Amino acid sequence: MLPRLVALVLLVSLILFAISFHFVAKQAEQLQQQSLEGLEQDLTFIVYDTTRQLADLAANDIIINSLVDLEQRNAYLPMFFRSLNLTQAKKVEFALFDFAGNQVIDKNWDVTLPASLDAKWRQQTLGSSNSYFSVSQYGVLISVPVLLSGVAEGALVMYVDSLQALLSPYPRLTNQVVTDANDVVLFSSQPSLIAPDTSFAEFNTRGYSLMSTSWRNLSLYSVKPTITAYREVAWISIVLVLMIVGLILITLHMLRVTGTLAENTLSALYSDIKGKLSGSEPSHSTSARIEAQELANIREAFDKLIWDLSEVSLSNEQFSNVLESMGDMLLVVDQNHHIILSNKRFDDFCAEQYDEKPAIVKFITRNFISKNRAELTHFSKETGTEKYICWTKTSLVDVNGNLRGTIFVGSDETEQRSLESHVQVLNHAMDEATVSIIISDIKRVGQPVMYVNSAFENLTGYSKNEIIGHNCRAMQGEDTDKHAIEKVRRAIANREPIEITLLNYKKNGEAFYNLLNLTPVKINGEVTHYIGFQQDVTQQRQTELYLQEAREKAEDSARLKSSFLASMSHEIRTPIHGISGVLQLLEVSELNSDQKHYLSLAKFSIQGLLHIVNDILDFSKIEAGQLQIEDAPFDIITSLENLQSQYAIMCQEKGLALHFHFNLQGCHTVKGDEVRFRQILSNLLGNAVKFTESGSIDVSFSVDRLADGKLQLSCSVSDTGIGIAPEKQDTIFDVFTQEDLSTTRKFGGTGLGLSISKQLCELMGGSIQLESEKGKGSSFTFNILLEEIDEALPILDTRAKEKTKKKGKKSKVLIVEDNEINQVIVKQQLTNHITLSAKSGIEALEALNKTKATFDIVLMDCQMPEMDGFEATKRIRNGEAGERYTSVPIVALTANAMKGDKERCEQAGMDDYLSKPFDAQDLVDKVEYWTSVRTSHNKD
Structure with missing residues (x-):
C-alpha cells in the first residue's frame, strides 16, 4: 500500500507543479500586459489631460x-x-x-x-x-x-x-521602455538597465521576456527578466516539495494513528470480548478521541492565525498607501522628537531644504511648544524662494491612553498665498481703474450686478450699494435706442461679446452717450458672467455728429462747385470757341498789315483767356481729386527741343539769352505724362520770361536711376529777373498768390501757375523748391518720377493718325450743333467737304434717316436742347438711324473739359473727342483721318 501511496503523491505533485507553472507563466504574461496598458494610459493621460488643461488656460x-x-x-x-x-x-x-x-x-x-x-x-x-x-x-x-x-x-x-521626466514619477509593474520610430529610447523605468537616448536594438534581450504594443508613432515595451518567473516557479516548487513532504509525513502519521486506533480498537474489542468471556467489565479508552479533537483545535487555531496575519498585512498595505497618497506632509515623532513615521511628501520636502531632516524636525517642534497650529517659513534651495507651510500638531496616544509622541501635518500654502496676493492686486487695479467696470451674473434671475468699481460711481452717480444686486436698466430712458438694447440682449443670449454706444442717464437724470464693451467670462467652459467696460463718449459723439454734418456740407459745396465750374467752363469755352473760330477764319482771308497786327493781338488775348480758364479748371480738378496722371511713352529729347524752340522766340523778342543743358545719361524714351511735364516746365519758363527784363534764363536737366528701377528727372529753371523777397517765398506756391499786388498789376496772371505746378509735381511722385534773392533772380527746381522703356518700342503720337489720312477727297459731314455761330465756323473750316447741320439730336436722327446721301462722319456736340449728343449717339449705335450708320465715325465737339467727360463720350459710343476751342487744322485732321478709316473698312 505504501508504494502506491507514494506513486499517487508523486503524480499529484507533478500535476500540481505543471498547473502552478502554467498559472505563473500566465500571470507573468498578464502582468506585462497590465504594465503596457498602464504605460499607455499614463501617456494618454499626460498628453490629453495636459492638452485639456492648456486649452482651459488658453x-x-x-x-x-x-x-x-x-x-x-x-x-x-x-x-x-x-x-x-x-x-x-x-x-x-x-x-x-x-x-x-x-x-x-x-x-x-x-x-x-x-x-x-x-x-x-x-x-x-x-x-x-x-x-x-x-x-x-x-x-x-x-x-x-x-x-x-x-x-x-x-x-x-x-x-x-x-x-x-514626465513618466518617472509613476509606479511601474515591470520595467517599461518607450521608443520612437527610429528605435531610440525615450523613456526607461530602469535607466541603469536600459539608458534613455540609446538604441533599443542594441539591448541584449537574452534572458528577458518582452511584450510590445504601439501608441501613436511610439513603441511601448514591457521588459521582465525570465529568471523572475523561474524564481517564482522555484519558490512554488519548494513550497510544493514541503507540502509533499508534509503530506507524506501527515499521511504516515495518519497511517500510524489509524494503525494505532485500529490496533487499540481491536485490542479494546479483544479485551471486551475477553472480559465478556471472563465476566469482568471492559475498560473504555478516550485517548484517540481526545487526540483527534486536539488536532482539530490546532487546525482551527492555525487557520485563524493565517486569517489574522492576512488581515494585518492588508491593513498595513492600505494604511501605507493612504499615507503616501496624502496631499499634505505627515510627520510622527516620539517624545524625544525622534522620527517614528513620515510619508514621501515630507521626505521630498526635506530634500528641497538646506538643512538635514533632524534639523528640520527640531525647527518644527521648537515652534510648537505652546500652540497647536502655526505657519512656518521654509526656504527652498531648488526654486530659491520661500515656502509657507501651515503645520498642525496632534498628540499620538496608544490604546491604553498613554502619550507616545506627536503627529505633525503640514499643508503647503505658498501657492494659495501667491494667488491671494495676485487676487488682491487685481481687485485693487480694477477698483482704481479710470475706466468704469461692471460685472453681472447672467446665471441668476434678472442678471444682477455683482461688482462695480469707483470709476462707475463717478460716471453714473450710483453708489455700489445702490447698483449691486440690481440690473442696469435704471440707466435707460425713453430716448435710449430700443434696437441697440435688443442687440445687447441678443448678444448676451448668444453668449457673444458686443461693443455698442447707448444713450444712458446718470442718477441725477443727466444724459450721456455710453460706449459699452461687454465681454463674456467663462468658468469651466460655460459663460457665467459678463464684464462691461463703460466710457463717456458724449463729447466725442457730438464731435462726430458735427464733423458728419460739416462733411456733408463740404461735400455738397464741392459738388456745387464742381457743377458750377463744369457749367462755367462750358459756357465760357463756347463763346471763346466762337471768337477763336472767327479769328481763324479771318486769318486765312486777305488782310492788310494793320489788320493782321490787330488779329494777332486778338489771338494772343484769346490764348491768355483760355490759359486762365485752363488754370482754373486744372486747379479745380486737382482740388477735387479728378486730375489723372497719364502713363504713356514719349521722347523726352523731342519734347524738350520743342519747348526750347517755342520759348527761344519769346526770349529773342525780349533780348534774353536762353540756355538748355542736358545730362540725361542716354535716356530718350521714357514713360510718364508728357502733357503735365510740359505744363510744369512751361509755367516755370513762362514766369521766367515774364519776370526777367534783361540777362539770361538757364534750364538744366539731369536723370538719376533709383534703386527700384525708376528714373528721377530733375529740372532747374534759373533767371536773372526781379526775384522774390524772403518773407514771400514760403507762400509763393499758395493759391492766387504772387509776390505783391504791383506784380499782378504790372505783369498780370491768376496766381495759379506755381500752385498747379507744385501739385502736379507731387502727383507725379516729386516735389518743387525755390531759391531766390530779391533783385537778383530766382531758381525753381523740380523733380518727377518716370520709367525708362526700351528704345525699340514705338511711341504713340497724337498726330500719328494724320499719316494715314487721305487728302483731296470730299467727305459728307453732318454737323450737330445748337450754336449757330459754331455751325458757321465749322462749315467754313470744312469748306473742302460737303456739310449739313442739325441743331439737336432729334434733327440729327431725322437727317440721317431722310437724307438719301450717306454721311461719312458725324460731328456731335454734347450739350444740346431736346436731345443731347450722348443720347443721340446711343440711338445711332442702336440702329435708329439705319444699319448703315451703326458704325459711322462720331467725333464729339464739346466745351466740357472736366474729368470723366472724355470717358463719358467713349461710353456713349463716340469714336473721338475734340475739346472747344479747337484749332481748325485739328478739326480737318480728325475728319480726314476718320473718313479714311471708314473708307478702308468698307473696302475690307
Whole structure:
C-alpha cells in the first residue's frame, strides 16, 4: 500500500507543479500586459489631460486679453505664468506666442526646437487653429491655440525636454521602455538597465521576456527578466516539495494513528470480548478521541492565525498607501522628537531644504511648544524662494491612553498665498481703474450686478450699494435706442461679446452717450458672467455728429462747385470757341498789315483767356481729386527741343539769352505724362520770361536711376529777373498768390501757375523748391518720377493718325450743333467737304434717316436742347438711324473739359473727342483721318 501511496503523491505533485507553472507563466504574461496598458494610459493621460488643461488656460480671459492689451499685459502675465504647474516634471517650460509666432512671455523657456518641429506646431496651432502635441527624442511639446472669435490669435506652448521626466514619477509593474520610430529610447523605468537616448536594438534581450504594443508613432515595451518567473516557479516548487513532504509525513502519521486506533480498537474489542468471556467489565479508552479533537483545535487555531496575519498585512498595505497618497506632509515623532513615521511628501520636502531632516524636525517642534497650529517659513534651495507651510500638531496616544509622541501635518500654502496676493492686486487695479467696470451674473434671475468699481460711481452717480444686486436698466430712458438694447440682449443670449454706444442717464437724470464693451467670462467652459467696460463718449459723439454734418456740407459745396465750374467752363469755352473760330477764319482771308497786327493781338488775348480758364479748371480738378496722371511713352529729347524752340522766340523778342543743358545719361524714351511735364516746365519758363527784363534764363536737366528701377528727372529753371523777397517765398506756391499786388498789376496772371505746378509735381511722385534773392533772380527746381522703356518700342503720337489720312477727297459731314455761330465756323473750316447741320439730336436722327446721301462722319456736340449728343449717339449705335450708320465715325465737339467727360463720350459710343476751342487744322485732321478709316473698312 505504501508504494502506491507514494506513486499517487508523486503524480499529484507533478500535476500540481505543471498547473502552478502554467498559472505563473500566465500571470507573468498578464502582468506585462497590465504594465503596457498602464504605460499607455499614463501617456494618454499626460498628453490629453495636459492638452485639456492648456486649452482651459488658453480660454482664460487673462491669456486672451493679453494678446489685445499690449500695454498692460506685462503687469500680470509674468505672475500668472509663474503660478502654472501642470505636470509632476521638475522642469517644465511654458511660452505664450502671438498670432505672428512672436514670443510674448515664457516660464523657464530656453528651448531651441528643430526647424521641422517648430514649423509643424506653428502650422497646426497658429495656422489651422488646432491643438498639437509631439513626443520625440527632442522632448514633449504640446501647443493649443488662443482663440478670439474662433480664430487663433496666439498659442500657449508647454515643453518638457524629455519623456523620461514626465513618466518617472509613476509606479511601474515591470520595467517599461518607450521608443520612437527610429528605435531610440525615450523613456526607461530602469535607466541603469536600459539608458534613455540609446538604441533599443542594441539591448541584449537574452534572458528577458518582452511584450510590445504601439501608441501613436511610439513603441511601448514591457521588459521582465525570465529568471523572475523561474524564481517564482522555484519558490512554488519548494513550497510544493514541503507540502509533499508534509503530506507524506501527515499521511504516515495518519497511517500510524489509524494503525494505532485500529490496533487499540481491536485490542479494546479483544479485551471486551475477553472480559465478556471472563465476566469482568471492559475498560473504555478516550485517548484517540481526545487526540483527534486536539488536532482539530490546532487546525482551527492555525487557520485563524493565517486569517489574522492576512488581515494585518492588508491593513498595513492600505494604511501605507493612504499615507503616501496624502496631499499634505505627515510627520510622527516620539517624545524625544525622534522620527517614528513620515510619508514621501515630507521626505521630498526635506530634500528641497538646506538643512538635514533632524534639523528640520527640531525647527518644527521648537515652534510648537505652546500652540497647536502655526505657519512656518521654509526656504527652498531648488526654486530659491520661500515656502509657507501651515503645520498642525496632534498628540499620538496608544490604546491604553498613554502619550507616545506627536503627529505633525503640514499643508503647503505658498501657492494659495501667491494667488491671494495676485487676487488682491487685481481687485485693487480694477477698483482704481479710470475706466468704469461692471460685472453681472447672467446665471441668476434678472442678471444682477455683482461688482462695480469707483470709476462707475463717478460716471453714473450710483453708489455700489445702490447698483449691486440690481440690473442696469435704471440707466435707460425713453430716448435710449430700443434696437441697440435688443442687440445687447441678443448678444448676451448668444453668449457673444458686443461693443455698442447707448444713450444712458446718470442718477441725477443727466444724459450721456455710453460706449459699452461687454465681454463674456467663462468658468469651466460655460459663460457665467459678463464684464462691461463703460466710457463717456458724449463729447466725442457730438464731435462726430458735427464733423458728419460739416462733411456733408463740404461735400455738397464741392459738388456745387464742381457743377458750377463744369457749367462755367462750358459756357465760357463756347463763346471763346466762337471768337477763336472767327479769328481763324479771318486769318486765312486777305488782310492788310494793320489788320493782321490787330488779329494777332486778338489771338494772343484769346490764348491768355483760355490759359486762365485752363488754370482754373486744372486747379479745380486737382482740388477735387479728378486730375489723372497719364502713363504713356514719349521722347523726352523731342519734347524738350520743342519747348526750347517755342520759348527761344519769346526770349529773342525780349533780348534774353536762353540756355538748355542736358545730362540725361542716354535716356530718350521714357514713360510718364508728357502733357503735365510740359505744363510744369512751361509755367516755370513762362514766369521766367515774364519776370526777367534783361540777362539770361538757364534750364538744366539731369536723370538719376533709383534703386527700384525708376528714373528721377530733375529740372532747374534759373533767371536773372526781379526775384522774390524772403518773407514771400514760403507762400509763393499758395493759391492766387504772387509776390505783391504791383506784380499782378504790372505783369498780370491768376496766381495759379506755381500752385498747379507744385501739385502736379507731387502727383507725379516729386516735389518743387525755390531759391531766390530779391533783385537778383530766382531758381525753381523740380523733380518727377518716370520709367525708362526700351528704345525699340514705338511711341504713340497724337498726330500719328494724320499719316494715314487721305487728302483731296470730299467727305459728307453732318454737323450737330445748337450754336449757330459754331455751325458757321465749322462749315467754313470744312469748306473742302460737303456739310449739313442739325441743331439737336432729334434733327440729327431725322437727317440721317431722310437724307438719301450717306454721311461719312458725324460731328456731335454734347450739350444740346431736346436731345443731347450722348443720347443721340446711343440711338445711332442702336440702329435708329439705319444699319448703315451703326458704325459711322462720331467725333464729339464739346466745351466740357472736366474729368470723366472724355470717358463719358467713349461710353456713349463716340469714336473721338475734340475739346472747344479747337484749332481748325485739328478739326480737318480728325475728319480726314476718320473718313479714311471708314473708307478702308468698307473696302475690307
